[in-house]
Amino acid sequence: MLRFDMSQVAALSADLGKASGQATKLGQVVVRTTAANVERAAKTNAPVDTGNLRNSITTQISGGGMTAEIGPAAAYGIYVEMGTRRMRPQPYMLPALQSQQGAFEQAVSQIVDGLL
Numbered sequence: 001m002l003r004f005d006m007s008q009v010a011a012l013s014a015d016l017g018k019a020s021g022q023a024t025k026l027g028q029v030v031v032r033t034t035a036a037n038v039e040r041a042a043k044t045n046a047p048v049d050t051g052n053l054r055n056s057i058t059t060q061i062s063g064g065g066m067t068a069e070i071g072p073a074a075a076y077g078i079y080v081e082m083g084t085r086r087m088r089p090q091p092y093m094l095p096a097l098q099s100q101q102g103a104f105e106q107a108v109s110q111i112v113d114g115l116l
Contacts, residue, residue: 028065035068041096
């Protein structure tokens with residue numbers, strides 16, 4: 001006679017369901033925190049002429065709080081970041097993102113380690 005016991009799989013599935021909700025909540029905190037830090041660093045890094053570029057940098061949170069988009073509304077922001085034939089680049093967004101990359105990766109790793 002063969003016997004299959006799936007009770008442990010059911011328990012694991014229930015635990016994973018709980019972990020999923022926890023991971024989402026923690027992930028939302030990490031996204032908001034990282035986005036705020038990137039926005040703050042970008043504003044600090046942005047070259048100031050009239051202040052329009054710096055003041056136009058904002059954050060949009062979407063995807064149920066799991067996605068953040070940070071950037072300038074000023075149309076010329078990309079030209080400042082990347083430069084043109086006549087103007088040297090003055091990166092402010094990429095350095096801001098890079099300054100938070102390690103902290104973001106560490107926070108995600110802590111979430112994963114805490115749930116496994």
